[in-house]
Amino acid sequence: MADYEEVTASKKLAGFIEKRKTVFITILIVLVCLLIGYVVCASIANNNKVKGLQAIDEITFELTDKSSSLSDSEITARLNTAMEKASAYTSKGGIVGARANMLCADIAYQQKKYAESADFWKAAAEKSKKSYIAPLCYFNLAVCSEETGNNADATAYYKLAADNKNFVMRTHAMFSYARLLEANGNYADAAATYTELNDSFSGDAWANLAKSRLIALKKDGKIE
Template sequence: MTDKTEKETLADSLNKTLEKSKGIVFTVAAIIVVAIVAVAVFATLKSKATEKGIEQFDLIAYNLTNEAKDLSADDIAARQTKALEDLTPLTEKKGIVGVRANMLFAEIKFSQKKYDEARSAWLKAVSGDDKIYTAPLCYYNAAVCSEELGDTDSAISCYKSASEADEFVLVDHALFSLGRVNEGAAKYADAKAAYDKLISLHPSSNWAELSKSRLIALKAAGKIE
């Protein structure tokens, strides 16, 4: 077989293969186009669903707080009950709608001194995305609820999570509270670590000054070196 004949044979073979696979190539291309369209439609629908959810949330919040200062205790309670009822389906939503709904749900429950339900809602607001900007506040408030419930382990865990966000506006308070709760649980090394971190982070803050005084007291009592 000559080189020319071999080249022609290979070319013919390739052409035949392409002819046979042409339908598959076109089918794959069609699937890709359909997928791109589907993603675009999904994104549009998701955006519209989010927009609708935010509108629903805003209306609930407005109905709860509008001219509330002039309401009686019974009227406020009635508004809270209605708001909780309307918020419930939104608390199951993903993204910003679910976050905002759970945070408002938690605020209402906290005001009613239903700390267990408030804590659950605060934590639900960060479930699946603890990097969201509202996460430190949610963890901090969950910690406060845990303290109200006498749940020291949960309070420590939540204050720790809140304090890990250095840019959190209440990070000093979170760190001091972490130290205080650890100190109350006789976890003196952990308390010292929290106080030390606070002093290192913001040495001139009022919370840092309080932390320094606690370290002096713990050393004087022989609890830490």
């Protein structure tokens, strides 16, 4: 009886599939096409990323190759050319766009166009929020903000860089953050950051400077 029911069920399933085989085949074709489309798109995206990074590397090489022997006018010309070429990639997403904005930011900084450099660093940071590049972008954005006299933004961006525990310049960022807090008269918070820096990174050059600032603040009666 069980065998009969199993055979009957199998026949019913086979009949169901047979009657609707066109639908099943269509669904299968669609799924295969979607898979192929995904693979093709992923391949194209990867190729575009590779080409974009190669282009940025070439622009950087053209900018820096044998630059030590160039005159000021030749250096200026190279900077302008590199900026023009790299700008074509700044609107790209991901690492390509981030790298292009970083290059443009560096060029603008060399030209003492600090506000423009800050804009490029900000764009680079937004395109790489979850990567190792982000804290470097925030740090340089803080430097540019400080150059333009915008200490409020500089303080905030130094803090973002300092909060990243994997940032190789973290102690520098922490000291700069505390330095601006101190400059703004926020001695208590500055001292707290100096203390954290000194306690957590004993022996580091920036920790040593933090220790000296703590001594100076106590001597001046600005903290207890």
